[in-house]
Amino acid sequence: MASPILSQRTYRLSHIPSESSTSEIRQIFPSSVRDTIQYVSLARRIASTTPDDQVATVTFKAEPSFFSTLPYKFGGQLSAFICDLDVRFFCVWVDAHFHGLTTFNDLPDEDDGVDIIALTGLGGKAFASWQCYDGSMWLRDHIPWDVPKSRISIYGYPSDVGNSDSVATLSEMTETFVLDLLNYRRLHFPQNVSVRTFTIHLKTHKAWCRLGESGSALHAALHRSIHGLVFFGTPHNGMKVDNLLPGLSGQTSENLIRDIEPGSTYIKSLKERFSKATMGPNILSFLELRATPQSVLQPDGSILRIGKSAMNAPESTACLYWANEIRVPINENHSMIAKLAKRDGSAYCRVVSSIRQLLLDCRRDYSNQPLHDTRDIHKSYAIDTDAFDPSTRLNYRNPSIQSSHMSGENEDGLALLAYPPGFALSKPPANRRVRVLVHGIWNLFHFGHVRSLRFAKEAFLDVYLIVGVTADRPLRSFNCHTAMSSAERAEVVRACKYVDEVIDGCPPVLDPEAITKLGIDYFGYREGSFSVSLFDPYKLLSIQGKGFIIPRTLSISSTEIARKILRDGDLSIQ
Template structure:
């Protein structure tokens, strides 16, 4: 019988500024009336909205676009390539291998919904109940207000033909995992919850991927909800297929899908341990499916004896986390091709997805809040550490300067070199005061400052001389000669108080006092000389024997 049908194509690498009308105008004029752009959305790697776009296009061929295929069957050819000047490196295909985005979720996306097709299935066609309608593209985005990014995932799983490859379940699972990690390798979606939908072999691929994830990677792929259609957890009816694939590269895969196969038994046992934090919803078929048979022309067709491909006992996981176990009025092929309305399971699936999105939204918001909190704590820790390091450095520098000052003073006291007694001009003191500020001897043991006439035992002479001579303090504590900042970070000032006036502590004045301008420590007489290094306060001065000793 001569027939032909519309076919959905995928167009990738479309410039961001293209509209549906502009895209359609790129094709040959004879093909435009056969083309309907069904979706035009950001590509899977277009996170910021300024990258390329991906479209799904329905091509409904006219009679003059058909070509004769094997057996005299008319098939639709692909639309002619866009005109050269408008081509823009478009990538057009009908296989849908890898990820294909179906909607534009905007900025309020709170989860990723990914559907994985089954054995020998088509990433798009396996979910479409007609050429015009596919529920993941045409119903779900609008029904959930585009609060999730919806994608389909395709892979090579043909059982015969020139391009048939040797693959097993673990190979498919590993490829899906790697593709999923690449898909979500961006800060905007790295922690976004996942809702995974699997049909037939697609459900096993999802189980394999989740089971094989390392704990560190599993945190980057937070799977929250699983929806399985006709999942052969305990095996698939493959009797007819075993005969067809004997000696072919796909023979091993079919052996793994047999009922009670060691591969499936082991996978279910491992999956049981990682499924506790997920919510699982199972849908199983209730009608038999025509098995595949090979015709005289070598073509495979579903004209064999009808059988239930996945029994109820095989479709159910019987886990505590399996919240839905629902029969679908359909066979293995039709079970995932949902129709809108009350006659099928779409309303139930929609409710489950909406509930999952509410949970995912809360979890995603909590994750973002937790990340913001940790980021703030980390920033505060860094700032505190920087402050602590700055403080330690300041203390270290002060102690080092004080140690150096003390060492030099001690050496000067021991050696009493003549140059140590020399006066260096102080710009803050009058010339007369600079020239007369000397120490001279008085008797055998005591010396007198020529400026202030204070008397000192010889053991304290260098102490007083060093302070005045070097100009390290703002004010000489004995004579008020102004100098520079003190070592160790202390700026010292002095105050001449008459005996009848009160000092800062409200006590009767007792003469010259000095205090640090920074920490307000007060020091009697020459004890301030030792303060930067030894940290003596006024209460320690007399105990250390550092106060002025007048000649008796």
């Protein structure tokens, strides 16, 4: 929870002009302290709407005397602390709390980069919780070079639990974090989705659940963009805080601490929600192997680790034991597990190696694959699609179904839909029904499938929805086994009221000739529905402006249903 007290030696400088360099940042400070500067970082402020706005961090060997009066909660204008400041830096703001997002380095190519955003738990310090005693901070001073194509940021928030007058709850802290991430994504990734890796703590379990459970398209897009979760001694089952509660009795932060106790209603609810919302991302859990001096609340409201040593987050609470989790032990206590020094014998090399592997797994599973010619895709599947005649497979029609409403259309009658990166969406045809194709396996049909079909049905004012059901033989050739045959899956889809036509025994990819014969106007991309392909098999439709994205229902999947049946088989039979 609380970090050991370090003399404050690192400061954040915001609103730095874009043409500035790290050497110029050093020259800002008086010559008497210039030689005491150990580390400097400089990067674009990713949370800023101003393109020529940078942020720097500066670490000194000792606290400069002119910063001794710097207000911790607010910071101040740099010109108030340094005389004879260059006029270019008059608007620079300095602080030591690091609240919000602070970026340490820039990406040479944002389309091929990875964001790593780190934040601490309650009582931690946004910067100091990751800082070694020699002044280095591994996320800033080493990771950008040891993990290529990564942009490193930290996120700070008012996390003090002692001597705090804040009435903020974990839910409100979570909402602030989510809003800041949405704002960052809006500013930098209006269309394309890049791989993200988050190092997170207990506070953001709720943020992850919030994104996964929300019906908002913005939340869903952000949730999909997070492909890796890294935990450093995170107490998933709660943490004992008996030594803190007596001193916090009656204070505004008492309920905040009670929420993270083992067995609390908050922890129980969060565990269940987190397991449902965390099915896709790869997880990396670092667990502590040493006992930690316990935090004790002091009369002045500060928290010091001077109590009896105990395990804060033992293996039983620091590990999830899920199939998508990699567990790595670190021979440190809870306070020091994330303060890594890059030297022989330290855990740094092990941590970096694990993070590199996590990023490789993320790229392999989720990154955008190169687009290929549609004909080449058919060849790679080795399926005889030329023998497929769509006219023989259109075996269901329900002309009584009419889509009488549409949410979110613009003045042209075009839905405000998300579409594949790099492509625009064409206008729908006038004076006739819009023919939309949705393609998938539809195994163990569930309410998430129903939502997908409803979304496609209501995407335009008057939709004629055609649903392709992948045939059994090509799925078996790719070692993809289903609980039901193609005919059985088609029969279930056929019963859905949003469906007008079903293509039974459909190949994994329809060739352009079949698409033309069907008269398809748009194709709905069900994310994750192509178990046999990681790339876009309908590139042609995207190029023509005919592709749009159907958001997944992240709280359910056919795989999860099958897993529950296997795990709770006896209960299911009853």
